[in-house]
Amino acid sequence: MAPSGDTLLRVEHLTMRFGGLVAVDNLSFDVRQGHITALIGPNGAGKTTVFNCITGFYKPSEGRLGLCHGDPAIWNELEALTDSGKRSITHGGGALYQLERLPDFLVTQQARVARTFQNIRLFPGMTVLENLLVAQHNRLMLASGYTLLGVLGFPSYATAERAAVEKARVWLDGIGLLSRADDPAGDLPYGAQRRLEIARAMCTEPVLLCLDEPAAGLNPRESAELNVLLLAIRDEHAISILLIEHDMSVVMEISDHVVVLDYGVKIADGAPEAVRNDVKVIAAYLGVADEDVAKVEAEVSL
């Protein structure tokens, strides 16, 4: 594993156009290894579009999304990869991907970027445990000999499945849902569904976890629990997190780095404290011009 602080994801000149609408305009930022990076901005700023580009659900109109994991980090080969037209390059233990060239499922399978959704997308008719097993599909598929050995009842699959269930059990314990493992996911309360979706994404063994508004709809106590969970994921599992969030109590408390978008353009990028006091950011959130910030702040006695 590369040391903390190294670049994990490098977004360069990302532009996404839908017809005449420019949803994301020339956005560049870095996500660092072992950091929690927050992507914030007013509604419609293009945050989810950035997510969809990173996770392969959209093909960006322009730009490069480099992701490097493993050891050694081989960022110096990025230009060679871009010129070669290939999707990825591996060298020693390091692997370098250009996410915009990968189809969505390979972004998770090979580049190991997992995501959650703004409106929860669990498998409601499957149990909590099954949800976590579906997330381990690719490893289990290999163990079942692409179904062939599994149908014939080879023991390699049974072993792999036991390991997968064990892994699921650890995560269920971590999110406090062990007692509900055999209940359908659709029966869980809202906050538990949010946590389960995060655990499910974690079961794909990602290096980068992308969370789209994980605190939406949570009460303050659940938000606090979420903070603890996300910090544990970062610290104990050494996983980088990229999150979109409106809940500033979550953003300011846990993130190491904040990127602010407004109308698809990056207006601030830095530590939470610096971003919080940035005039442009306040202006964007208050919906006024930069020079009027002081006046409006005085009016609302901020």
Place this chain on the structure above:
Amino acid sequence: MQDGAPDKRVDVARALRDAGFTALLAFGLFLPLIGFQTVTGIRNDLVLTTRWPLLFAIVAIVGAGRLAYALVFEPWLKQRTLRRVQPPPSAWRALASKWFVPFAIGFVIAYPAIVVATAGFGGAVKWVDNFGIQILIYVMLGWGLNIVVGLAGLLDLGYVAFYAVGAYSYTLLAKTFGLAFWILLPLAGILSSFWGILLGFPVLRLRGDYLAIVTLAFGEIIRIIIINWVDLTNGYAGISGIPRPTFFGIPFNANEDGFAAVFGLEFTPLYRTIFLYYVILALALLTAFVTMRLRRLPVGRAWEALREDEIACRSLGINTTNTKLTAFAMGAMFAGFAGSFFAARQGFISPESFTFLESATILSIVVLGGMGSQIGVAIAAIAMIGGTEIMRELDFLKKIFGPTFDPTQYRMLLFGFAMVLIMIWRPRGLISTRDPSVFLKKRKTIAADLIKEGHG
């Protein structure tokens, strides 16, 4: 209803108004259909006659039925929904559900013996062939389609195409190369699954209604190719003289080297029928067994996850393309097995056997049984196909309705009626709950309202 307590009174005035309106509607509908009749007169011209008594009888029945529904059935239904607070599972029920499957398998294995014991050698052929084999073919087809529709949630209206591919593969290869049934059975399955993948590719991007229409078209394409490629398939006339399966090389005929002679038995066509019965039983059980295994494998879970939420599947690194293709290929393979068995059993095939009606029948078996439920599908197949066959047996109805009455002609009417009733009573099919494929502490069945039907 002010205090929210259940209203036990029945609104008689409303019921009468409803019944009157329904009767009026029935009158309007049946006046041209039943009220008037054209008959050929003496001078060979058409004469318009009326059938007022029949028309009014039907209108009266419809009105009375609506009245009875409003006065008796509706209050009962309301009571029932009010009381639907999970009745505690009684010990008897748990015992029944535990022993149902072993008992059912035991019964189908013993079925030929039971029939021979009760109906004798002469009468048994009909019961084993028309009921046993016929129903089992549809059970197998239902289970095969269940993989595509019930598990993966891909609505396939052209399933019969794979059945046809299996049947024609067996027929043509057996007649051209003289290969044996047991060699051609897997070959027909492989060819069918190949066609399943071929269909799968263009429809991968389609969902819901669009997928259904394309699969429907695929079913028709295969049928029309069979009709028009006369050189190969002999078109409408069909192919006859298809080699019959043998008992490990021993043919079922009256010759000296036939099955009866070899085993020192008296010749009767029943032996072949019973042999075929066990072949299709084995094939159907194989289908069920493989499906059960697949559900516990990652591919089966991926199918069900695909039915629940395709986008979430993609976000978890599941290749949805391959997952859909395997579902199509698996379903098609079992249809191919069933098709080659069908050809071997009939000894004659023609495009007539592979019409859209067959696809619709198989699909309605899956929908009636409950998508994803194997027991439900089996029960639905028995009810639908067995029901059709039973109608042929209802000769006593001729005594009531006259000698020209043919109960089988009312088959579709009764199907429609049964379908409407089932959809009122059980909108998600006979068995709509889902058994989880894996559990940590306790296996709990999942209620139907949480399970998605898939978007195609």
